[in-house]
Amino acid sequence: MNKDRKLIIAGNWKMNKTVAEALDLVHGLKRELASVKEVDVVVCPPFTALSEVSRAILDSNIRLGAQNMSEHSGGAYTGEIAAVMLKEFSVRYVVLGHSERRQYQKESNALIAAKAAAALTAALKPIICIGETLQEREAGATEKVLEGQLRGSLASLNKDQMEEAILAYEPVWAIGTGKNATADQAQAAHAFIRRTLAGMFDEPTARRARIQYGGSVKPANARELMRQPDVDGALVGGASLELRSFSDIVKNSI
């Protein structure tokens, strides 16, 4: 395997974990992953746990991500969180356009592009999620859907900004279902994403782009998925909520 891109293994905890539970998990992760240098490990707790988790990981190699942010820099937007507020807790990454937010909050590609621009302006690395539904896959529309999401969600980014951004391919049918994309399916989608990026930006930018896979990543399938040449990391949901499974995913990815 010849990968010049360092893997990023990120845990998206979604709407889970009280502060006490979050601290319990990160203290365990610090112990388990103390010697891991080969991958960047990121945890994405809910907003309410960012402050405490941030303090707990200060002296570790674990980095902090948020699960969403506003496209606005501040003002009269009740219930929203601005990039500058995340920065207070040393947040470095922010998940944007997760399929759950596309579905339940009706987030559009245009909104995600605006959020990505706001994140990059604040020097946060956006992890921009794309992925097809089962219906779209079965209709043979996977590539068309991915291309539309890429062109829409990255519309605000120039080449330099793309270097800072991260993509996550998360087929909707694989999220929380226990049914992951096979290594071949993931590789084919990631290669297509990289080709599309080459057309939108240029070859070197596409080659350097980080493309994570998400959707039922587990210790048992992490190795095979991470071995694919165009898979540069993982965005893990359910299996990142538990110490043993998340640390095993990280270790199996090395």
Ligand code: 13P
């Ligand atoms: P699962 O790992 O639970 O399938 O979730 C994936 C995901 O949505 C990560 O953002």
